[in-house]
Amino acid sequence: MTDARAAVADAVAAERLRIVAALIRVTGDFDLAEDCVQDAVERALARWPLDGVPDHPGAWLTTTARRRAVDVLRRRQTERAKLREAQALAELARDLTGDDPGPYGDDRLKLLFTCCHPALPMAGRVALTLKSVAGLSTRQIARAFLVSEATMGQRLLRTKNKIEHAGIGFRVPEPHRLAARTDAVLAVVYLIFTEGYAMLHDDLAAEAVELSGLVARLLPEDDEALGLHALLLLQHARRAARTDVDGDLVTVENQDRGRWDHDAIEAGLTALAAARATGRAPGYYRLQAEIAALHSTAVHPDATDWVRIVAAYDALLALRPSPAIELNRAVAVGFRDGPEVGLAAVDGVTDHPLLSAVRADLLRRAGRRTEAAAAYRDAVAAARTEPERRLLERRLREVSGPAADS
Structure with a gap:
């Protein structure tokens, strides 16, 4: 029983996103896709302890979820004939394994781009990404963003309705529009992480790290996707040292660096090296990753290279000025040149x-x-x-x- 349940959990962790994404692509129905996957999981929990774990657990879940979708659509077709659902039924009935994912990745990437479409409000993009891509429940998302479950449910419903009524397609955009849409995806993932990190929601921050890794794997030549993944890995590596045994915050200079996740730091440095290898000028996320790398590789607070950190913030300000970057630069200047000089730099920040x-x-x-x-x-x-x-x-x-x- 325990082994079977563990096998179900492993299969869901590995395949849930891929199955959900494929069903959404075919049916255009977010709720149907999620319900069918959940039904397949429940059936696996009931059958695998009795029948044994199948040789290909992911394929078993995929087939079961697809059959459930066929059943639901057939009932709907009987109740009210809809051209869209009839087409989806026909496509589901075929073997989908031969589908060409196109040059920019598979259905998981398409789902990310759909959830992060620039026509959707930012709050809706974040919520839908967490729901459909990360697999969080409406209650979990509501708790993370300090709103009621009903409010978050309405936000998700409005976002899904917007996708349907605006005719937003389930696809990666055309090559000439890819960069702009990728920016929207990265912005959502970054916002999810910064919200989780600031509010000490480690699970939310971890979901963002996973999403950034997905984007980096699916867009391996995109230096900003690699830079974002590097940044989040390097930041999240410090999570265990950010609070003490009483749950009180510990500032970076006072953290026990032995508690940092050094495997995550190595992975972040590897992603950063891949971003550098593209030969492109560093962008918004890569510059922040460069700063995080300087912090992460300093063996002692006094060994932090504040000169290079200030230079990176100068480059960030030139690229995308904001009060947050100005404030972080002032902190770095304070460590480089002394607190009085840092105070002079802070005087230029008006709102944060x-x-x-x-x-x-x-x-x-x-x-x-x-x-x-x-x-x-x-x-x-x-x-x-x-x-x-x-x-x-x-x-x-x-x-x-x-x-x-x-």
């Missing part, structure tokens, strides 16, 4: 949720304790997570003692 926290930390490092305390109070009020709030309150206590400047 972490502005008060960064300014407070630079003031603390500069010994300007009274000003630091005021900035920490603002930062505590803006904290997004409980661990972040506790870290800022701890810093506030450090600078609020009788030795504070006047």
Whole structure:
């Protein structure tokens, strides 16, 4: 029984996305595809302990899910003849193994591009990608983004309706449009990761790492896809050291680097090397990956190459200016040239949720304790997570003692 259940879990992990993507391509129905795969899993859990694990578990799940889809479509066809469903039924009835995936990958890539179509709102792209590609439940997605399950369900429904009514095709775009659409895919994956990373949702961040790996494998010549995968691997490698035993945040310079995932770091450096090997000028994600690599390969905080990190942020600002990049650059300048110089750089940032926290930390490092305390109070009020709030309150206590400047 245990072996059979483990075999089902392994097969689902390996094949769920491929099966769902193929069914969506054929039927155009996201809900039907997910329901049929879930039905196949339930049948496997019932049959495999009795009949034994099949020689090809993935093929068994694929066939069972496809048969379920045929049954559902036949019932629908009996109830109301629809040309689209009749065509889908005919295609499902044929052997699909000979389908030509085209030059840009298989159905998994097509599903990613469909979920991340630029005509869809960003919130809908993220939610649908997590639901259909990553396999998260509506409840899990709602919890990650701090909304009710009903709200997230409505968001998913509106997004699916938009796909149907706007006639968004299940396909990778034409070659001359591929770059623009790939940018949309990478932006969604990056947003999923940054949300999970900032909110300490390791599972959500891990899903983004997996998605970036899928895109990098399916687009092995795309330097930005490789750069994003490298970036997420290198960032996520530090997850175990980001909090202590009490769940409190630990800043990078104070982390136990022995707890970093060095296999993930090596994988990230390999992906970064592949991005460099394309010979293209570094883009948005690759530049960030270069920064993450400099952090990840520093054996001690004092060995961090802040000169190269600041140079990379300068390149990022020239490529895609934003308050977040300005703020991160100011932090790097503070480590390179001292906190007073970093404060001067922070003065140019006008709007970012972490502005008060960064300014407070630079003031603390500069010994300007009274000003630091005021900035920490603002930062505590803006904290997004409980661990972040506790870290800022701890810093506030450090600078609020009788030795504070006047």
